[in-house]
Amino acid sequence: MIQFFHVSKRYPSGQMALEEVTFHVPRGQFVFLTGASGAGKTTLLRMIFREEVPSSGQILVNGRNVSSIPAGKIPYLRRTIGVVFQDFRLIARKTVFENVSYLPRILGVDTQGQKRLAYLALRRVGLAHRLNAFPPELSGGEQQRVAIARALINDPDILIADEPTGNLDPDLSREILRLFLEVNLRGTTVILATHDRETIQRVGRRVLTLDHGRLAGDQELVGTDPPVLEPPAEAEIPEPAEAPSPGAAEEDSVPPPPPEEAAE
Amino acid sequence: MKFLQALRYFFREAAVNLLRGWKVSLLAVLTIAVSLFIGGAFLLVSGNLAASVERWRGEMRVVVYLRPDTSEADLRRLAAEAARAPGVVSVEPVTAADARRRFQEISPGVAELMAGWQEEPLPASLEIGLETRTPAGRAAWLDGWRRRPEVTLVDDDREWLGQLETAVAVVRAVGLALVGGLLAAAIFTIASVIRLTAYLHHEEIGIMRLVGATEFFIRGPFYAEGLLQGLLGGLLASGALFAVYQALHARRSSLFASILALDFLSPKQIAVLVLLGAAAGLFGAVASLRRESL
Numbered sequence: 214m215i216q217f218f219h220v221s222k223r224y225p226s227g228q229m230a231l232e233e234v235t236f237h238v239p240r241g242q243f244v245f246l247t248g249a250s251g252a253g254k255t256t257l258l259r260m261i262f263r264e265e266v267p268s269s270g271q272i273l274v275n276g277r278n279v280s281s282i283p284a285g286k287i288p289y290l291r292r293t294i295g296v297v298f299q300d301f302r303l304i305a306r307k308t309v310f311e312n313v314s315y316l317p318r319i320l321g322v323d324t325q326g327q328k329r330l331a332y333l334a335l336r337r338v339g340l341a342h343r344l345n346a347f348p349p350e351l352s353g354g355e356q357q358r359v360a361i362a363r364a365l366i367n368d369p370d371i372l373i374a375d376e377p378t379g380n381l382d383p384d385l386s387r388e389i390l391r392l393f394l395e396v397n398l399r400g401t402t403v404i405l406a407t408h409d410r411e412t413i414q415r416v417g418r419r420v421l422t423l424d425h426g427r428l429a430g431d432q433e434l435v436g437t438d439p440p441v442l443e444p445p446a447e448a449e450i451p452e453p454a455e456a457p458s459p460g461a462a463e464e465d466s467v468p469p470p471p472p473e474e475a476a477e
Numbered sequence: 478m479k480f481l482q483a484l485r486y487f488f489r490e491a492a493v494n495l496l497r498g499w500k501v502s503l504l505a506v507l508t509i510a511v512s513l514f515i516g517g518a519f520l521l522v523s524g525n526l527a528a529s530v531e532r533w534r535g536e537m538r539v540v541v542y543l544r545p546d547t548s549e550a551d552l553r554r555l556a557a558e559a560a561r562a563p564g565v566v567s568v569e570p571v572t573a574a575d576a577r578r579r580f581q582e583i584s585p586g587v588a589e590l591m592a593g594w595q596e597e598p599l600p601a602s603l604e605i606g607l608e609t610r611t612p613a614g615r616a617a618w619l620d621g622w623r624r625r626p627e628v629t630l631v632d633d634d635r636e637w638l639g640q641l642e643t644a645v646a647v648v649r650a651v652g653l654a655l656v657g658g659l660l661a662a663a664i665f666t667i668a669s670v671i672r673l674t675a676y677l678h679h680e681e682i683g684i685m686r687l688v689g690a691t692e693f694f695i696r697g698p699f700y701a702e703g704l705l706q707g708l709l710g711g712l713l714a715s716g717a718l719f720a721v722y723q724a725l726h727a728r729r730s731s732l733f734a735s736i737l738a739l740d741f742l743s744p745k746q747i748a749v750l751v752l753l754g755a756a757a758g759l760f761g762a763v764a765s766l767r768r769e770s771l
Contacts, residue, residue, distance in 0.1 A: 262687070285691070285692075288686075288689040288690060288691045289689065290689075291686075291687065291688060291689035292688070292689035296687055302680070302683070302684055302687075304680060304681050304684065307681075315684060315685055315688045315690070316688045316689060318486070319685065319688065319689060319690045319691075319694055321479055321482050321483070363688070
């Protein structure tokens with residue numbers, strides 16, 4: 214799914230961000246990416262969705278060489294990758310619905326379809342009832358869940374999270390982490406960058422460690438206290454006549470997202 | 478996304494942006510409206526002046542004044558000779574007595590000026606109506622009349638009509654140059670407004686790019702915004718021009734208004750004015766985002 218071959222990144226200032234990094238993340242794997250601040254975690258993640266290009270080496274995502282795809286094709290790559298940041302990156306003047314439904318809007322899904330998809334994504338993160346709220350009205354944890362819903366709305370193949378719990382207290386962090394693990398349980402490949410070693414020890418999973426831009430470790434950890442996860446809910450949901458109105462109860466059932474794909 | 482769907486999205490977003498930042502948008506709309514208003518005003522003035530010139534050209538005539546001792550027989554002979562020349566539509570021989578009577582009729586207040594003279598005070602003349610188009614050799618023909626011993630003066634309307642035509646051309650050229658400069662200023666204003674809007678939206682643009690929006694989709698609303706500003710400016714300018722024209726038209730008894738407010742711009746000219754505004758707006762938007770990575 215994600216393959217790095219001898220990837221190096223040197224910035225124009227001469228600073229070496231990554232050096233000869235090689236690894237392979239198979240489809241459906243959950244990977245922690247760890248290392249001290251400045252170790253190169255963010256640079257590595259940004260390369261996966263072609264926000265950065267390597268100075269040397271090759272990166273394959275879903276079999277495509279992302280370092281050589283033409284600029285016009287980058288948006289199509291990014292539609293298969295969900296990204297979550299530490300600072301949430303929500304637009305304060307837009308509602309939760311508007312914040313979550315950027316991708317369906319870009320794909321040309323009609324408003325009803327957008328609402329349905331937003332509702333489904335928000336339901337996965339437990340915020341379907343806040344469809345009409347504005348980000349400043351939400352807690353930090355809720356804002357991060359909205360950002361996760363935005364990343365999940367198109368059922369991406371890959372979910373990338375860069376220090377997603379960095380701004381949250383331990384309880385909220387656990388909640389957010391559980392969400393990522395549940396997303397992974399549904400088959401999405403997850404790469405989560407964090408420097409929180411304690412969480413990694415507790416949860417377990419594969420851990421890639423960066424040190425001064427070099428891959429210093431690649432190990433499979435057994436968690437000391439892995440969270441109990443709910444098995445993924447079946448997608449078979451009775452289909453109502455209409456999409457739920459914003460603010461409908463979370464228990465409301467909704468049809469699965471329409472297969473509206475754009476011919477952009 | 479289908480093209481029409483995308484267009485609908487662009488214009489909806491553009492309308493929201495226009496309303497949200499209505500003060501700066503109004504500035505852009507007004508700049509373009511002012512430049513197009515001035516351009517339209519020059520078009521209106523030069524068009525009406527040109528129409529007046531054309532009308533006067535149809536009424537153009539040459540008056541050949543004769544010596545006081547010219548007999549009526551000579552007057553008839555000269556009139557017959559003038560009528561044979563090419564391009565002459567009409568020839569009216571005016572005797573000295575006719576000229577006096579005409580003066581007294583036109584200016585009854587000073588009619589007594591013409592009384593008490595032993596000889597007729599005004600000269601006899603030939604009033605020669607000419608075709609609108611000027612045949613070759615007309616100037617030489619008139620010079621021939623000037624050289625005749627019976628002739629004291631040849632008064633040719635074409636001379637000042639020619640000067641008027643030059644004035645119309647100057648008005649057009651000045652108008653064009655002024656509009657060019659003003660439109661450039663308007664485009665610059667629109668470009669600045671669009672750049673400001675793009676800056677205010679940079680966070681959102683970043684998110685759109687992150688989730689996979691194409692450049693066309695990201696830039697479309699800004700192009701639509703420039704287009705709308707230009708279009709509104711063009712419509713505003715056309716409306717203001719019509720209001721000024723109506724005001725002038727209502728006072729067409731004055732010479733100035735009667736020359737300048739004969740006809741309003743044609744629908745085609747108005748369409749050009751509005752489209753010029755839209756094109757300027759779109760150009761401003763494209764220029765402002767051309768080198769921006771947004």
